[in-house]
Amino acid sequence: MEADDNIPATFASPACFMHEVDPRYTGLPGPLDRQAWTDVDRWRRSERERLIAARLAVPAEMRARQSEAIAAGIVAEIGDVRGRIVSAYWPFRGEPDLRPLLAEIAKRGGRTALPVVVEKGRPLEFHLWQAGDPLSRGVWNIPIPAERNRVLPDIVLSPVVGYDAACYRLGYGGGFFDRTLAAMPARPRVIGLGYSAARLQTIYPQLHDIPMDLIVTETGTVRPAPQAEVSTVRALT
Numbered sequence: 001m002e003a004d005d006n007i008p009a010t011f012a013s014p015a016c017f018m019h020e021v022d023p024r025y026t027g028l029p030g031p032l033d034r035q036a037w038t039d040v041d042r043w044r045r046s047e048r049e050r051l052i053a054a055r056l057a058v059p060a061e062m063r064a065r066q067s068e069a070i071a072a073g074i075v076a077e078i079g080d081v082r083g084r085i086v087s088a089y090w091p092f093r094g095e096p097d098l099r100p101l102l103a104e105i106a107k108r109g110g111r112t113a114l115p116v117v118v119e120k121g122r123p124l125e126f127h128l129w130q131a132g133d134p135l136s137r138g139v140w141n142i143p144i145p146a147e148r149n150r151v152l153p154d155i156v157l158s159p160v161v162g163y164d165a166a167c168y169r170l171g172y173g174g175g176f177f178d179r180t181l182a183a184m185p186a187r188p189r190v191i192g193l194g195y196s197a198a199r200l201q202t203i204y205p206q207l208h209d210i211p212m213d214l215i216v217t218e219t220g221t222v223r224p225a226p227q228a229e230v231s232t233v234r235a236l237t
């Protein structure tokens with residue numbers, strides 16, 4: 001087109017200032033901290049292995065007692081469950097066994113569900129399941145409800161491999177719970193749970209990590225400490 005001949009040469013879009021943004025907010029590792037994220041990844045991998053091996057080394061009957069104490073802590077936290085949907089999980093690799101709690105919730109008029117891996121890299125689904133309902137094998141052979149009654153739980157019980165004082169959760173490394181919570185239309189109450197021996201100074205949270213509302217262990221309940229910013233605002237008003 002001839003009119004274009006008079007337009008001075010310019011860029012098709014504004015210059016990109018991405019290089020001036022903290023790389024963590026672009027979702028891309030920048031050259032300076034790529035090494036740091038690699039280190040965190042490597043550290044997470046070895047901590048997962050260490051913590052899973054440590055809990056599997058605890059005698060089964062001690063783990064069973066700890067599971068009971070954790071279940072009691074959860075009951076105290078969730079209160080009246082009538083008409084509510086609580087999701088838990090089918091335990092593996094030494095996780096606390098909350099199956100008796102699921103039965104208790106059903107007895108108290110709540111509904112219970114299990115997480116289902118649809119595909120690696122995708123959010124989990126939650127399908128209704130209660131004691132006695134048939135199970136089938138899902139991805140990684142994890143037992144899942146045989147019938148597909150998809151629900152959105154009000155309360156999600158999320159087993160931790162490790163946790164920290166800010167209630168961040170270290171899981172198995174699939175990113176499933178983070179992806180799931182990020183994709184849910186309404187945020188459920190998220191209760192992390194695990195053994196107190198799984199406590200870490202920090203999990204080095206990354207932008208995708210979503211903290212739990214609280215963590216229940218066999219020795220008590222951990223709530224995130226109030227943020228420094230929040231107390232500053234309070235102090236000013």
Ligand SMILES: Nc1nc2c(c(=O)[nH]1)N(C=O)[C@@H](CNc1ccc(C(=O)N[C@@H](CCC(=O)O)C(=O)O)cc1)CN2
Nearest residue numbers: 089090091092115116117140159171172173174176177
């Ligand atoms: N009991 C229980 N069920 C659960 C979870 C959980 O934490 N506990 N999940 C919570 O998210 C989901 C499953 N998450 C999982 C994440 C990773 C692996 C796993 O074995 N990963 C392999 C790597 C596999 C691969 O990369 O191909 C591994 O760690 O070796 C298993 C389950 C849903 N069900």
Ligand SMILES: Nc1ncnc2c1ncn2[C@@H]1O[C@H](COP(=O)(O)OP(=O)(O)OP(=O)(O)O)[C@@H](O)[C@H]1O
Nearest residue numbers: 169170171172173174175176177178179182208209
């Ligand atoms: N909301 C998200 N969107 C895209 N990718 C995500 C999201 N959340 C997590 N991931 C990816 O998943 C990977 C594993 O995350 P992370 O190490 O936090 O797993 P985890 O919480 O220990 O595992 P899990 O929840 O399966 O037990 C990360 O590399 C991250 O990039």
